[in-house]
Amino acid sequence: MTLQASEVILRPVISEKSMDETQRSKYTFAVHEDANKFQIKDAVEELFKVDVVDVNVLTTKAKEKRRGMRRARTRGFTSPWRKAVVTIAKGEKIEFFEGV
């Protein structure tokens, strides 16, 4: 299966941790659940015109969520998603994170 670069990279992850890691050239993205490290590397290089040094991926598992009391009790799961932490070459930047 061939995924387009824009299909691989879903959105940047913006959080305290991810913003902090940009200072060490590590950028975090939510990626397609079937994407592998090579696809992610190619996609980031294509989209942001940077050199990728390393890619770490992980899948955040679905978590059980409960709500309601007694009879109205229901149970559900959060969606699982795949996260990629991409290290790029020193001195390069991904502007997408800068403006925000």
Next chain:
Amino acid sequence: MKFSTTPAGRSTVMLEVELPPERLQRSIDESVRHLGQRTRIPGFRPGKIPRPMLERALGVRRDDPSAPNPIHDDAKEHLFEASVLEALQQADLDVLSISQPEWLSFVEGQGARYRVTLPVRPEVRLGAYTDYPFGIQVEPVDDAKVDQVIEQLRDQQASLVPVEGRGAEKGDYAVVRFEGRRDGEPFEGGSADRFPLVIGAERMIPGFEDQVIGLEEGQSKTFHITFPDDYPDESLAGRDVEFDVTLLELRHKQLPELDDDLAGAVGEYADLAALRAEIRRRLEVNARDDARHAFADRIIEFAVANATVEIPDLLIDREVEVMHDELKARLADQGIGYEEYLRVTQKDEAGLLAEYREPAEHRVKTLLVLSEIADAEGIEVSDDAVEAEIERARTRYTENPKLVSYFDSPRGRQYIRSTLRRTRTVETLVDRWLAAHPEVGPVTHLEGEAGGRTGSVVPSDAGATTASREPETEESIT
């Protein structure tokens, strides 16, 4: 920080302040920190949000300076609060209140500038406040006035004695039983077993009391009467009703003889002459006291009319507000709703407030002028006098502990002090005039008696009613 001041007319000053870039930056950083603590953004702990993120969350648009910017607003507010006080202190301005500034510029890295128009304590230019073109006028007490009081006393002492050998007349006190029928049927409120009636007092529907005239005790009468067209109960208005009336009791008022016994009955008086002498004395005291008050009021009017003050609008606005509150309190006392009052008097709130402007300006001017005269005359009020006044309030307003505790507070003390100071000022002016005009005779102020004015001239009434002057107004300007 640089600043300049320019007078802007009507007792206001325009203050322009320029703030250096460093100070501006400090303030903005502080605001970012402050707002960051309060803003929640998913993925960030409060206070850990980078400024660009915070700006985006607050809707700040960097490319458009006119867009709302909560960070700048917050920084402006704090900068203004701190710097305006600093400037006022350095400029040594006695400002009455601080209004909203107008920001002329506010650019990060360049500094900021604002302008604000502030009302200052108005300068009072006193005109003549001595050498009045009028004098004190004491109303002379003549025998007719004494007689009038005596007549009142007789009326109070009158007894009701049964009427014998004649029918009811106007002025008699009757007790009647009556039953009214409309179309032959009794109606609600149309009958009573023992109804007290003062004949001729017009308490009943017109014509009813006239029908009772001439009846003797025990006699009955049946008559027709037409209710007035504007009678509140519509089922009766304009209707013809038949009444059966029985006169149960009939008494008339008998005034006591004008003799020494009357004097004894009224109080501890040996004879009529002693009573008359006492009444005359009290009337004279009252006349002198009234004259003194009237004279004092004229002096105030005179001094106020001769002085010039440019009163800033703010003070007038405040006074209008005070008067508005006073009206509301008065209405509440009488159990009238404010909305209802507006409807009945056919005014709206804006019109009412506009009507208050002129009297409000006059009141403010009076206060300012009196304070200024007090300054000019060097009139001071000692702490002891203030304490004494608080003590008096404590005994007088025992049922109103809130008021007493207000008087006891520093603000209340200040209020009492300035009120006392104004009162003393006027008293001083009056006394000085009296000293210069010995031919008028002594018109002493009755300081010992509560409120100054003795109310009743009727000796049997021990508790003199006190006509206390209304608490005047805002103490902050005095």
